[in-house]
Amino acid sequence: MLAIDVERLRKQFRVQKSREGLKGAIRDLFQREYREVTAVNDISFQIPQGEICGYIGENGAGKSTTIKMLTGILVPTSGRIVVNGYVPFEDREKFVQGIGVVFGQRSQLWWDLGVIESFNLLRKVYRVPERDYKLRLDELVQRLDLSDLLNRPVRKLSLGQRMRCEIAAALLHNPSILFLDEPTIGLDIVVKTEIREFLKSLNERFGTTILLTTHDLQDIEALCSRVIMLDDGKIIYDGGLQRLKETWGRGKEIVFRFGTGMPLGELERLTEGLQVAWTTDNAFEARAALPQGANVSETLARVVGAVDIRDIKIEETNTDEIVREIYKTGSSEKTGAAR
Numbered sequence: 228m229l230a231i232d233v234e235r236l237r238k239q240f241r242v243q244k245s246r247e248g249l250k251g252a253i254r255d256l257f258q259r260e261y262r263e264v265t266a267v268n269d270i271s272f273q274i275p276q277g278e279i280c281g282y283i284g285e286n287g288a289g290k291s292t293t294i295k296m297l298t299g300i301l302v303p304t305s306g307r308i309v310v311n312g313y314v315p316f317e318d319r320e321k322f323v324q325g326i327g328v329v330f331g332q333r334s335q336l337w338w339d340l341g342v343i344e345s346f347n348l349l350r351k352v353y354r355v356p357e358r359d360y361k362l363r364l365d366e367l368v369q370r371l372d373l374s375d376l377l378n379r380p381v382r383k384l385s386l387g388q389r390m391r392c393e394i395a396a397a398l399l400h401n402p403s404i405l406f407l408d409e410p411t412i413g414l415d416i417v418v419k420t421e422i423r424e425f426l427k428s429l430n431e432r433f434g435t436t437i438l439l440t441t442h443d444l445q446d447i448e449a450l451c452s453r454v455i456m457l458d459d460g461k462i463i464y465d466g467g468l469q470r471l472k473e474t475w476g477r478g479k480e481i482v483f484r485f486g487t488g489m490p491l492g493e494l495e496r497l498t499e500g501l502q503v504a505w506t507t508d509n510a511f512e513a514r515a516a517l518p519q520g521a522n523v524s525e526t527l528a529r530v531v532g533a534v535d536i537r538d539i540k541i542e543e544t545n546t547d548e549i550v551r552e553i554y555k556t557g558s559s560e561k562t563g564a565a566r
């Protein structure tokens with residue numbers, strides 16, 4: 228069964244226009260003008276159970292709006308959504324039993340209560356049987372290292388501590404799908420890594436389907452086998468991370484440091500026929516840019532065989548650069564990468 232099935236999903240918002248100047252403001256008082264904003268523009272995708280999928284895009288691309296529709300908070304303007312076999316905004320009560328949601332910027336815990344009291348309340352909201360709850364809580368406390376936090380009020384937790392509690396809270400009722408909106412935002416690298424590892428093991432052990440939005444491409448690298456990229460309400464890429472890199476990555480760059488000065492012309496001659504583009508700032512350092520599929524080892528062999536080398540570094544294009552590259556190239560080439 229599919230965990231998420233979305234077909235031509237659309238969400239438009241009606242926003243008030245403001246006219247300019249005093250005259251405009253007065254006219255606005257009597258007759259408002261509206262315009263339509265299309266936040267999500269007829270998107271379709273399917274996510275099978277057990278997949279971890281990254282949902283990425285620039286600010287305002289429509290990620291949060293999609294998540295809100297998938298979790299039943301917003302009603303779509305048109306299109307079809309089925310999540311876990313339910314239409315989210317119609318079958319709310321049954322539907323929420325099967326999903327967990329974490330919004331990085333908003334808390335589902337009660338600010339002044341102790342963490343454990345919040346958890347107990349959530350148990351009641353989700354009607355989790357006492358025995359299941361105990362087992363699950365013990366496991367989450369252990370895996371997310373929460374034992375010292377349980378009796379503290381939520382408002383006294385650090386962001387990282389709170390996020391670990393939020394994730395536990397979202398999983399107390401054992402949902403089969405977890406939605407995460409910016410789960411690592413503002414966290415330090417240690418906590419980020421812990422959270423990534425936890426999510427990965429959750430997916431491996433229970434087959435939990437995970438859809439996460441993030442601006443942190445390390446999250447994607449660490450977790451996602453699939454990426455859906457949104458731009459201006461439309462899907463511009465849907466596929467594997469590897470293919471994303473192959474299609475849009477600019478290949479590799481090898482940085483050489485030389486023991487004796489090397490003129491650019493000499494380097495170019497050495498690597499003739501190998502599609503290598505050389506750049507250099509000074510005679511003792513040069514960068515060789517190789518497109519995808521170029522022969523890295525042959526390039527290395529030719530240079531190392533002929534030149535006195537002090538240091539070599541191979542740099543691969545990272546996902547951040549790839550995403551920027553896609554935005555830059557615009558829509559004309561986007562169809563080539565879309566599924």
Ligand SMILES: Nc1ncnc2c1ncn2[C@@H]1O[C@H](COP(=O)(O)OP(=O)(O)OP(=O)(O)O)[C@@H](O)[C@H]1O
Nearest residue numbers: 240242264266284285286287288289290291292293
């Ligand atoms: N309630 C609303 N009323 C009017 N416009 C809205 C509303 N919610 C979102 N929008 C608009 O819809 C578009 C998509 O917003 P959305 O929050 O889904 O983007 P996002 O990809 O989640 O961005 P971010 O990364 O900044 O969170 C934006 O142009 C936004 O201004």
